[in-house]
Amino acid sequence: MAKRVTRRVWVKVLSAEEKAAIGARCERLIVETLKPRFLPEIQPTKLNYPVDLSGRWRGSKYSFIVRFRSGWPDNMGEEFDEAYARIDHVEERRDELLFDVMWHRHTGQWWRRQTALTLDEALIEVEKMLPPI
Numbered sequence: 001m002a003k004r005v006t007r008r009v010w011v012k013v014l015s016a017e018e019k020a021a022i023g024a025r026c027e028r029l030i031v032e033t034l035k036p037r038f039l040p041e042i043q044p045t046k047l048n049y050p051v052d053l054s055g056r057w058r059g060s061k062y063s064f065i066v067r068f069r070s071g072w073p074d075n076m077g078e079e080f081d082e083a084y085a086r087i088d089h090v091e092e093r094r095d096e097l098l099f100d101v102m103w104h105r106h107t108g109q110w111w112r113r114q115t116a117l118t119l120d121e122a123l124i125e126v127e128k129m130l131p132p133i
Contacts, residue, residue: 014060014089018097022119026055026062026087029123034064038131046071051079053131060089061102066131084131086110087122101125 014022035053042051052067063083070078087099099122101114114125 012092014097019057022062022097023055023057025119025123026064029127030055030064033127034131044069044071048072050131054081061086064126064131082132085126085129087119087126090116101129103129 030053039050039053043049048068048070050066051069054065054067056063056065063086065081065083067079067081070076070080082104084104086102086104088102089097090100091098096118098116099119100112101117101122102110103113105111113129114122117125
């Protein structure tokens, strides 16, 4: 079995202004592109079904999240969040922030899909990823 290689890099912490600017770009992607494409309307089912797409910061990582509502008879109407993608701030080169694009496997682990991308490149990769809908 192949060993999983982890890399450790010391990174400057993002300032509140940088986080706000990045968060605004990500929210714009969610509202203008992801919601219309992947969730144009809510379609209740007998199983868990998506009702919203959103994003949130956790440290230096911005997660893209799908909110699900349960259609099962024993817990109908209960909601829960499931992250499906995230961008991790990993380094800075020549005053440009670089990010890794991660995807959330069904096993609960995060796997690196792309590494050291600019914010624009990272958001294009996230746009290509299909949320679990």
